[in-house]
Amino acid sequence: MSLYNPAMTTTTTPTVIKGKPIADAILTDCEKRVQRIIEKTGVTPCLATVLVGNDPASEKYVDRKGKLCEKHGMKSIKVVMPDTSTTEEVVAKVSALAADDSVHGILVQHPMPKQIDERAVFEAIGGAKDVDGVTFHSFGTMTYSLPGFGSATPEGIMRMMKAYDIDILGKHAVVIGRSVILGKPMAMLLLASHATVTICHSRTVDLPSIVRQADIVVAAVGIAHFVKSDWLKEGAVVIDAGFNPGPGGNVGDVDYDDCAPKCSMITPVPGGVGPMTLAVLIDQTSIGAARQLGVDAD
Numbered sequence: 001m002s003l004y005n006p007a008m009t010t011t012t013t014p015t016v017i018k019g020k021p022i023a024d025a026i027l028t029d030c031e032k033r034v035q036r037i038i039e040k041t042g043v044t045p046c047l048a049t050v051l052v053g054n055d056p057a058s059e060k061y062v063d064r065k066g067k068l069c070e071k072h073g074m075k076s077i078k079v080v081m082p083d084t085s086t087t088e089e090v091v092a093k094v095s096a097l098a099a100d101d102s103v104h105g106i107l108v109q110h111p112m113p114k115q116i117d118e119r120a121v122f123e124a125i126g127g128a129k130d131v132d133g134v135t136f137h138s139f140g141t142m143t144y145s146l147p148g149f150g151s152a153t154p155e156g157i158m159r160m161m162k163a164y165d166i167d168i169l170g171k172h173a174v175v176i177g178r179s180v181i182l183g184k185p186m187a188m189l190l191l192a193s194h195a196t197v198t199i200c201h202s203r204t205v206d207l208p209s210i211v212r213q214a215d216i217v218v219a220a221v222g223i224a225h226f227v228k229s230d231w232l233k234e235g236a237v238v239i240d241a242g243f244n245p246g247p248g249g250n251v252g253d254v255d256y257d258d259c260a261p262k263c264s265m266i267t268p269v270p271g272g273v274g275p276m277t278l279a280v281l282i283d284q285t286s287i288g289a290a291r292q293l294g295v296d297a298d
C-alpha cells in the first residue's frame with residue numbers, strides 16, 4: 001500500500017518571525033543617533049502625535065508611541081482634539097505643528113472621525129515631517145525608491161523580511177487589503193523590491209484562489225483569523241499585519257494555528273509586525289530630526 005496521498009499536505013515547523021529583537025536593534029541605533037543630534041545641536045528631537053476623538057484603542061496606541069519616543073531620548077507632545085472637530089480645525093493644528101521648528105515628526109492617528117477629510121489632514125503634515133509615511137509625497141518616494149519615509153507598518157515589514165533574508169525578487173507577493181496606511185504602500189514597497197505584486201480586497205472574486213498563488217502573503221485586511229490554511233501554497237511566507245480585538249486579547253488576520261504548519265515562515269500576533277511599526281516610527285522621527293537639523297543620520 002502506498003503511503004503517498006497527493007491530497008495530504010506536508011506538516012512543517014515554520015520559522016516564527018519575531019519583530020521584537022529586530023525592533024530593539026533599530027531602537028538601539030536610533031538612540032545613538034538621538035544622542036549625536038543632541039550633542040551636535042543641543043536640540044532634542046520631538047514627535048508630535050495628534051489624536052482626534054477618544055477611541056480607547058487609538059488613545060492607547062498614541063500613548064505608547066509618545067512613551068517609546070521618550071524612552072529613547074526624544075521628546076513627544078500629544079495633541080488631543082474633540083471628536084466633533086472639523087477638517088479645517090485639524091488641518092490648522094497639523095499645519096501649525098508642521099511650521100513649528102521644535103517638532104521634527106508628526107503622527108496623526110488613523111482612523112479619524114467620519115466627518116474629517118483624512119487626506120487633507122495627512123497632506124498638512126508635509127513630506128519633511130511625515131515620519132509615519134502617510135502623505136502623497138511619501139507614497140511617491142516609496143513607489144520610486146527615493147529618499148523619504150516609509151509607511152510605518154509596511155516599512156517595518158520590509159525591514160523584518162530583510163532581517164530574515166526573505167527572498168523577494170521575482171516572487172509573487174499577494175497583499176490582502178488596500179488601505180492607505182497598509183495595503184497600498186505595502187504593495188508599492190514590495191514592487192520596488194522587484195516582487196510580482198497582486199493586491200486583493202473586499203471585492204476580489206475568489207480571493208483564496210489568488211492567495212494560493214502567493215510565495216509571500218501579507219494579510220492587512222482587519223478581519224480576525226481571516227486567512228485559512230487551505231488558501232496557502234505549501235511553504236508560503238505569511239506576514240500578519242492584523243491586530244484585531246478578540247475575547248482573549250488581540251488577534252491577527254491569519255488563523256495562526258491553522259496556517260503555521262503549511263508555512264515556511266510566519267509572523268505571530270502579538271510579537272510579530274507590531275513592534276516593528278513602533279520602532280520604524282521612532283527611528284524615522286530621529287532621522288527626520290537629523291535631516292532638519294543638518295546632522296548626518298547614519
Ligand code: GUN
Pocket residue numbers: 107108109110111132134152153181277
Ligand atoms: N492606526 C493604526 N496604525 C497606524 C499607523 O501606523 N499610522 C497611523 N497614522 N495610524 C494608525
